[in-house]
Amino acid sequence: xxxxxxxxxxxxxxxxxxxxxxxxxxxxxxxxxxxxxxxxxxxxxxxxxxxxxxxxxxxxxxxxxxxxxxxxxxxxxxxxxxxxxxxxxxxxxxxxxxxxxxxxxxxxxxxxxxxxxxxxxxxxxxxxxxxxxxxxxxxxxxxxxxxxxxxxxxxxxxxxxxxxxxxxxxxxxxxxxxxxxxxxxxxxxxxxxxxxxxxxxxxxxxxxxxxxxxxxxxxxxxxxxxxxxxxxxxxxxxxxxxxxxxxxxxxxxxxxxxxxxxxxxxxxxxxxxxxxxxxxxxxxxxxxxxxxxxxxxxxxxxxxxxxxxxxxxxxxxxxxxxxxxxxxxxxxxxxxxxxxxxxxxxxxxxxxxxxxxxxxxxxxxxxx
Amino acid sequence: xxxxxxxxxxxxxxxxxxxxxxxxxxxxxxxxxxxxxxxxxxxxxxxxxxxxxxxxxxxxxxxxxxxxxxxxxxxxxxxxxxxxxxxxxxxxxxxxxxxxxxxxxxxxxxxxxxxxxxxxxxxxxxxxxxxxxxxxxxxxxxxxxxxxxxxxxxxxxxxxxxxxxxxxxxxxxxxxxxxxxxxxxxxxxxxxxxxxxxxxxxxxxxxxxxxxxxxxxxxxxxxxxxxxxxxxxxxxxxxxxxxxxxxxxxxxxxxxxxxxx
Numbered sequence: 190x191x192x193x194x195x196x197x198x199x200x201x202x203x204x205x206x207x208x209x210x211x212x213x214x215x216x217x218x219x220x221x222x223x224x225x226x227x228x229x230x231x232x233x234x235x236x237x238x239x240x241x242x243x244x245x246x247x248x249x250x251x252x253x254x255x256x257x258x259x260x261x262x263x264x265x266x267x268x269x270x271x272x273x274x275x276x277x278x279x280x281x282x283x284x285x286x287x288x289x290x291x292x293x294x295x296x297x298x299x300x301x302x303x304x305x306x307x308x309x310x311x312x313x314x315x316x317x318x319x320x321x322x323x324x325x326x327x328x329x330x331x332x333x334x335x336x337x338x339x340x341x342x343x344x345x346x347x348x349x350x351x352x353x354x355x356x357x358x359x360x361x362x363x364x365x366x367x368x369x370x371x372x373x374x375x376x377x378x379x380x381x382x383x384x385x386x387x388x389x390x391x392x393x394x395x396x397x398x399x400x401x402x403x404x405x406x407x408x409x410x411x412x413x414x415x416x417x418x419x420x421x422x423x424x425x426x427x428x429x430x431x432x433x434x435x436x437x438x439x440x441x442x443x444x445x446x447x448x449x450x451x452x453x454x455x456x457x458x459x460x461x462x463x464x465x466x467x468x469x470x471x472x473x474x475x476x477x478x479x480x481x482x483x484x485x486x487x488x489x490x491x492x493x494x495x496x497x498x499x500x501x502x503x504x505x506x507x508x509x510x511x512x513x514x515x516x517x518x519x520x521x522x523x524x525x526x527x528x529x530x531x532x533x534x535x536x537x538x539x540x541x542x543x544x545x546x547x548x549x550x551x552x553x554x555x556x557x
Numbered sequence: 558x559x560x561x562x563x564x565x566x567x568x569x570x571x572x573x574x575x576x577x578x579x580x581x582x583x584x585x586x587x588x589x590x591x592x593x594x595x596x597x598x599x600x601x602x603x604x605x606x607x608x609x610x611x612x613x614x615x616x617x618x619x620x621x622x623x624x625x626x627x628x629x630x631x632x633x634x635x636x637x638x639x640x641x642x643x644x645x646x647x648x649x650x651x652x653x654x655x656x657x658x659x660x661x662x663x664x665x666x667x668x669x670x671x672x673x674x675x676x677x678x679x680x681x682x683x684x685x686x687x688x689x690x691x692x693x694x695x696x697x698x699x700x701x702x703x704x705x706x707x708x709x710x711x712x713x714x715x716x717x718x719x720x721x722x723x724x725x726x727x728x729x730x731x732x733x734x735x736x737x738x739x740x741x742x743x744x745x746x747x748x749x750x751x752x753x754x755x756x757x758x759x760x761x762x763x764x765x766x767x768x769x770x771x772x773x774x775x776x777x778x779x780x781x782x783x784x785x786x787x788x789x790x791x792x793x794x795x796x797x798x799x800x801x802x803x804x805x806x807x808x809x810x811x812x813x814x815x816x817x818x
Contacts (some may be wrong), residue, residue, distance in 0.1 A: 205673070206673075207672075207673065207676040207677070207680075207685075208651075208672035208673055208676060209654075209672050209675055209676045209679075209688050210650075210652045210689070211650075211667065211672040212669075275702070301645070304644065305644075306644050320603055432663065434663050435663065437655060437658045437661065438658075440645075440647065440651070440655055440658075441655055441658060444645070444647075444655075447602075447607050447636075447638050448638065450605075450607050450627070451605065451607070451631060451634075451635065451636040451638065452631055452632065452655055452656070452658050452659060452711075453627045453628035453629075453631030453632070453658060453659035454627060454658075455627050484711050491669070492745070493645070493646060497645065497646070497647070497648060497651065498645040498646045498647045498648075498651065499651045499654075510814075
């Protein structure tokens, strides 16, 4: 190649030292991550303190310190505050953060996996299966033998059955392609949605139907210190770490199957692994909180706008933004019609839909 | 050396490549030529392991292609395909850095060395100034350069390119092919422009409807008689001071399909 084609403005950088600006980009990224983490932690404190009964931040710190570290040892606050902070709000906030982060990162993985920017964690019918399971539990006492976690277990089994069904159907004709996965997920989702509606109509419990509707729109109200909460948090941490580590493979897969192949990634095998991982994670999320819409669709786009499309960077950012966003949404759900509680899905959709429209407008402006 | 023996491929019932032998000698450039639909891209996909041949096998430096693990293969062969790039707003730098992926383990970060290699690859194709742009927003020629830079960043032993000169202006077509000659690695390259093929390829393989009609050094193979038969145009071959040049003209009207047909 002739030296003439090297553009002079960048030739000023010593070629041997040229790292594409990576070190300054890395610094900026770490700063951003720290900033988002600070906002998230502040949100946690706010979300625990705010609500029908406000608790001052200082008391929040005291209560948490008392229970976690035994310091301060002496209880100087009202017992009601202790109960509200430790037994009601903290598990709920923890669940909300985990669900928000989980939906955001699984949505991002699915968008890369099927190369469709409208994909979300519910694309594969997992939430419909979960809802069917939940409806069966609430309306017909399915799984009553499992005790206090019957609802979560039934929802998880429903979610698992749905993903298994999608998986088996999408695979019958050989290897799994994006289009086949997409269409199978949509078809199974509609069928299970119909089944859930049928269950609601077949039951004669008005109150039960209302509970199912609440579930369908998503809620964090079931949170308390329990094994299911630990499972949700562990699943979200695991899936976030794995997707970050697999960031380069996700990039390659998002570009195209053939490109992935030439970069050393087997698209069929990797898609299979992702499918299993994401289905399990979303199943756990749906079982704990119903189907909370728009988070898994919108937050990945927002994260990419902030930090770019490379998954190594976008996945952790999406997790932090998703967690923060869902905590604010839950705060709104708890307080807007206080003391009555709204399903959180109403809030996320109300905020998410206009947000998506703004992103779409920007996206178009950017690509032209 | 990349070698294909008895390669066949079919899409459904349509056979597109019929038991052909291909040989890209070590350190030489093999041009894959042939009219549209002659099976060039399918041959590229078989040679790079993207699809498995229906029959026959591919050897990479004497070792069966199937015996390579995915990442191992990607360190051996870099491929530049004609494929759209997805919707993700990836930057050019991100895109080229992916060329380093086959050399990195799951837990490793992008090292300073990786970044330097990617930057050098971008310089080599004259696209260093595009590094911070969004890939999707580039022109066709710029995208082509970036994809070639990604292939170079893989630091491969073998290079396979499917119509890399598409979208490139004439000066960059020559710059690109000169650069590829300078790499000195085993290269297979699909070309439409016979003059470029004659100038830059050591050997050529000419395909017609899935069969090999000629395979050998450029000057021996690219005769007017052969090309007229394969491409259906009149060909005049000139031996100039700067090598072989072809002039093309339509064949007699009688042998052409009627425009109203």
